[in-house]
Amino acid sequence: xxxxxxxxxxxxxxxxxxxxxxxxxxxxxxxxxxxxxxxxxxxxxxxxxxxxxxxxxxxxxxxxxxxxxxxxxxxxxxxxxxxxxxxxxxxxxxxxxxxxxxxxxxxxxxxxxxxxxxxxxxxxxxxxxxxxxxxxxxxxxxxxxxxxxxxxxxxxxxxxxxxxxxxxxxxxxxxxxxxxxxxxxxxxxxxxxxxxxxxxxxxxxxxxxxxxxxxxxxxxxxxxxxxxxxxxxxxxxxxxxxxxxxxxxxxxxxxxxxxxxxxxxxxxxxxxxxxxxxxxxxxxxxxxxxxxxxxxxxxxxxxxxxxxxxxxxxxxxxxxxxxxxxxxxxxxxxxxxxxxxxxxxxxxxxxxxxxxxxxxxxxx
Numbered sequence: 001x002x003x004x005x006x007x008x009x010x011x012x013x014x015x016x017x018x019x020x021x022x023x024x025x026x027x028x029x030x031x032x033x034x035x036x037x038x039x040x041x042x043x044x045x046x047x048x049x050x051x052x053x054x055x056x057x058x059x060x061x062x063x064x065x066x067x068x069x070x071x072x073x074x075x076x077x078x079x080x081x082x083x084x085x086x087x088x089x090x091x092x093x094x095x096x097x098x099x100x101x102x103x104x105x106x107x108x109x110x111x112x113x114x115x116x117x118x119x120x121x122x123x124x125x126x127x128x129x130x131x132x133x134x135x136x137x138x139x140x141x142x143x144x145x146x147x148x149x150x151x152x153x154x155x156x157x158x159x160x161x162x163x164x165x166x167x168x169x170x171x172x173x174x175x176x177x178x179x180x181x182x183x184x185x186x187x188x189x190x191x192x193x194x195x196x197x198x199x200x201x202x203x204x205x206x207x208x209x210x211x212x213x214x215x216x217x218x219x220x221x222x223x224x225x226x227x228x229x230x231x232x233x234x235x236x237x238x239x240x241x242x243x244x245x246x247x248x249x250x251x252x253x254x255x256x257x258x259x260x261x262x263x264x265x266x267x268x269x270x271x272x273x274x275x276x277x278x279x280x281x282x283x284x285x286x287x288x289x290x291x292x293x294x295x296x297x298x299x300x301x302x303x304x305x306x307x308x309x310x311x312x313x314x315x316x317x318x319x320x321x322x323x324x325x326x327x328x329x330x331x332x333x334x335x336x337x338x339x340x341x342x343x344x345x346x347x348x349x350x351x352x353x354x355x356x357x358x359x360x361x362x363x364x
Contacts, residue, residue: 043153045088045100046109050151054082058130062113062150069113069134069150072143075101101142101149112137113148124248179294186295203228216260219250 049055050068055078057070079086079097086093089100104110113134120127134148142149178189207224214222226244227237275283 040107041089041092042103042107042109045085046104046151046153047156048085048088049078050155052078052082052085054078060113060130060132060134060150062134062136067113067134067150068155069148072101072145072147072149075149076144098142105140105142105149108152110149111152112140112142113150115146115148183295190291190295212259212263215251216256216263219253219256221248 050057055070056074057068059066059068061067062069076097079100086095086100089095092100092103095103101110105112114137115127115131116133116135117131118127131148134150137147178186181189203225207228211221211223214220222243224243225239225241227240230238
């Protein structure tokens, strides 16, 4: 009995010492180092939500820094319609969207922002839906009423962007080596770039024509490819075809008539001052000559031109004795030719005088 009691006391002491020293549950499967190295579930949740395509977001400038932001009501509707990312939160998966957003704010994964321009601009009925400039809001609490939230962490760069960053120096070097390309490669690059430029300019012209026609006829502002000239649009938003809803006030009919008259006058002025066929032919020939010079250039021609220049320089620096002798010989030849011509003129004048005298005697 005494031995069994002593063994139990030793077991209690060992178990209590292990708890005090290690501070962990022996039944737990995960060691403490792995638990500390484990990524925060809210960080993983934020990355998952940010990469999701259904959450509408835009880019704006926040204190001279471009940030990606979304609206509070869009975040709430997204979690209600797509609750799958909430499974990452494990024990907090049943929280409301407002509570999850407040947890993200406390962990500095989000920051609440407010629009810089808070007054309605002239000619508009309400404020912009997606402002381009933001500022930090004083009260960092989630709200759905005209509240904007920007991501504070750096988004993980995909593999294609990393490869593209290494590709840019290679592309720059290839552009610099364009003059030494074969003739077929030059033609391919020239026609490809010219085609892309022509397509872009034609798209802009068609876009402006459709906008002007619809603005004058029905008074609607319709811009196809609305983000094609936007500086802060993503690649997906850049090629968006369908226009945005016209939220501005409809223009007056006098304004539309004025712009119609201005458009007609501009078209007539351009038609009146358009170049004729001869001027267009000269311009086309000049441009084609410039393009031919660029395409037909190669290092061999450049080296041959340098050799010709060196030969002319060598000829110009020869001794002046030869040139002096040559000048003397040429001067003597010139003097001899002048004397011969003078003798011929004297003989001709004498013969004419003799003929005149003969005629005079014959008449007498």
